[in-house]
Amino acid sequence: MNVIDIVQILDSTIRLATPLLLACLAGLFSERSGVFDIGLEGKMLVAAFFSAAVAAATGSVWLGLLAGIAASMVFALIHGIASITFRGDQLISGVAINFLAAGMTVLIAQDWFQQGSRTPALTGSARFSPIDLPLADMLSGVPILGPLYADALSGHTILVYVGLLAVPATWWILFRTRFGLRLRAVGENPAAVDTAGVSVTGLRYAAVMICGLLCGLAGAYLATGLAAGFTKDMTAGRGFIALAALIFAKWRPWYALFASLLFGFLQAVSNRYSTLDLGIVEIPNAFVLALPYILTVVILAGFVGRAIPPRAGGEPYVKER
Amino acid sequence: MTLMHKFTTAAAVTALSAGAALAEPGLIIDLGGKFDKSFNESAYTGAQRWVEETGGSYMETELASEAQREQTMRRMAERGANPVVVLGFANASTLETVAPDYPETNFVIVDMVVDQPNVQSVVFSEHQGSYLVGLMAAMASETGTVSFVGGMDVPLIRKFACGYAQGAKSVADDIEVISNMTGTTPAAWNDPVKGAELTRSQISQGSDVVFAAAGGTGVGVLQAAADEGILAIGVDSNQNYLFPGTMLTSMVKRVDNAVYDAFQSAEAGDLETGVQVKGLEDEGVAVAMDEYNADLVTEEMQAAVDEARAKIISGELEVHDYTSDDSCPALTF
Numbered sequence: 001m002n003v004i005d006i007v008q009i010l011d012s013t014i015r016l017a018t019p020l021l022l023a024c025l026a027g028l029f030s031e032r033s034g035v036f037d038i039g040l041e042g043k044m045l046v047a048a049f050f051s052a053a054v055a056a057a058t059g060s061v062w063l064g065l066l067a068g069i070a071a072s073m074v075f076a077l078i079h080g081i082a083s084i085t086f087r088g089d090q091l092i093s094g095v096a097i098n099f100l101a102a103g104m105t106v107l108i109a110q111d112w113f114q115q116g117s118r119t120p121a122l123t124g125s126a127r128f129s130p131i132d133l134p135l136a137d138m139l140s141g142v143p144i145l146g147p148l149y150a151d152a153l154s155g156h157t158i159l160v161y162v163g164l165l166a167v168p169a170t171w172w173i174l175f176r177t178r179f180g181l182r183l184r185a186v187g188e189n190p191a192a193v194d195t196a197g198v199s200v201t202g203l204r205y206a207a208v209m210i211c212g213l214l215c216g217l218a219g220a221y222l223a224t225g226l227a228a229g230f231t232k233d234m235t236a237g238r239g240f241i242a243l244a245a246l247i248f249a250k251w252r253p254w255y256a257l258f259a260s261l262l263f264g265f266l267q268a269v270s271n272r273y274s275t276l277d278l279g280i281v282e283i284p285n286a287f288v289l290a291l292p293y294i295l296t297v298v299i300l301a302g303f304v305g306r307a308i309p310p311r312a313g314g315e316p317y318v319k320e321r
Numbered sequence: 322m323t324l325m326h327k328f329t330t331a332a333a334v335t336a337l338s339a340g341a342a343l344a345e346p347g348l349i350i351d352l353g354g355k356f357d358k359s360f361n362e363s364a365y366t367g368a369q370r371w372v373e374e375t376g377g378s379y380m381e382t383e384l385a386s387e388a389q390r391e392q393t394m395r396r397m398a399e400r401g402a403n404p405v406v407v408l409g410f411a412n413a414s415t416l417e418t419v420a421p422d423y424p425e426t427n428f429v430i431v432d433m434v435v436d437q438p439n440v441q442s443v444v445f446s447e448h449q450g451s452y453l454v455g456l457m458a459a460m461a462s463e464t465g466t467v468s469f470v471g472g473m474d475v476p477l478i479r480k481f482a483c484g485y486a487q488g489a490k491s492v493a494d495d496i497e498v499i500s501n502m503t504g505t506t507p508a509a510w511n512d513p514v515k516g517a518e519l520t521r522s523q524i525s526q527g528s529d530v531v532f533a534a535a536g537g538t539g540v541g542v543l544q545a546a547a548d549e550g551i552l553a554i555g556v557d558s559n560q561n562y563l564f565p566g567t568m569l570t571s572m573v574k575r576v577d578n579a580v581y582d583a584f585q586s587a588e589a590g591d592l593e594t595g596v597q598v599k600g601l602e603d604e605g606v607a608v609a610m611d612e613y614n615a616d617l618v619t620e621e622m623q624a625a626v627d628e629a630r631a632k633i634i635s636g637e638l639e640v641h642d643y644t645s646d647d648s649c650p651a652l653t654f
Contacts, residue, residue: 008522008525012525015518118537121540121544227544229540231537232354232511234511236511271515272522272526274501
């Protein structure tokens, strides 16, 4: 393994980690406010479909992106209404959203394009094209850091950088603003927030809508950044890996970046090497792919640190009378 | 809407003719979807051709999940479809249990052998077709590295990969063949994002011709190849038209003919049960040459393919079949 290999694997890591990262941050907002969300997958899927469909119909990827985000936020709103206003079971609402998205996207796609539950292949301005970061050419000559910057970090679509910037933004919002403090408080002890005269419902809705926005970005990235169009079930479980990453990250933004990159890295490595030869032992591909889940279980079991979810998570808030 | 129309018409006709000897054929489209531009679509095309030529009608349904196989098969048989055509190796174990319960109904399974008196098993010599496209890939490659992206990691797909590697190595011994599988679950047939990522990974390892045998995932592979400007080879259906200019060829597997023949012989009442092997000889597998890839195929390539094809048919050249002993001399998995 030489520097070029490593750079290429890191390049692939960033591509694979971005949808996980965006979905993971989406889940972070929602769950920090006390609303569990296993509907990340469904929201990504519906965003992937609408972004690709609108981009295909209008030829503009930006309109597609907006449509994808809007669709994802509508689904987030459904989740909010079911689990905040009507105090339904948050897990069941999430499952319902996943089913609804899986069925609805295919149905609409078939009716709209008649290409068997897929959108036409996107070309030209209907897709996000890679952008080069400033100075990428100049710095590529610098040993080690140069290729890392020019080949691994530069040359992705804009949504990748949006995802990376979303990490400090999330940290800042959650830990440096009044809104963030209240949002975290509402996930730990909603009664206290309510006593202070702040609307629990309002905060939770805000968190769920931010979750919808970020899932929308993740889905649009899949369909218009990585692939060129929507295909049935194209999220392929990434929403669930993002949930695992969220637990692995212990509901913290910077850890979420680390977890997503790690999971992306494992995928990139397994894509590249069918068996991983570590000199002494050969690790089969399937094991590398399963590692994210194994790590999550290990973390949950409390072997390496402890993952403590927000205390009020999963429980609808009922005002005391 | 036309589909729905057909479906309801089919249902109505069945209801009317219930009990009558005249039965309609039935087709169960497998996971991956009817318009996967590949395996399932080929079957659908065959059924449509039969409809156009005979004016007959047939029943059709599409699986939405792994769990529906048995229910769908039984439902189709109970509604009087004869024969019931199922697509793909994954149906074998289900058909094994369902077929004996409907001795009056004939079943046709594509891609797998089911040993029951009322089942026709149609298998293809994919290794032979893959050998030919491997040969072309190696001749077209400038880097000396070619690659393969498979869908779900199952023996059938390894059969493709193995034939491909043998074909490539027949051109030059030092040709490197990179092989990746998308996954180990049926979701691997529908993950174009991962298909594209695997292709990029292979390109970064030097590959400049990629062969996709991965159902819906293959679309991502072909797209990535077109984006990065390398050559790609399609599978099952003729996919040359998808990305003209970067599609070297397609390894066509005439699933459409299998379905057409099954429908046709059922109408005539002479469906033969047992195993049918479709190979190069009867064009069951073939290399697609058309106006979309004419510029990419050189005369030497065409000549080499023709020669190899003739040798395989005559038995002079034997391509190893992965499924015969679960091993491949040209490629390690």
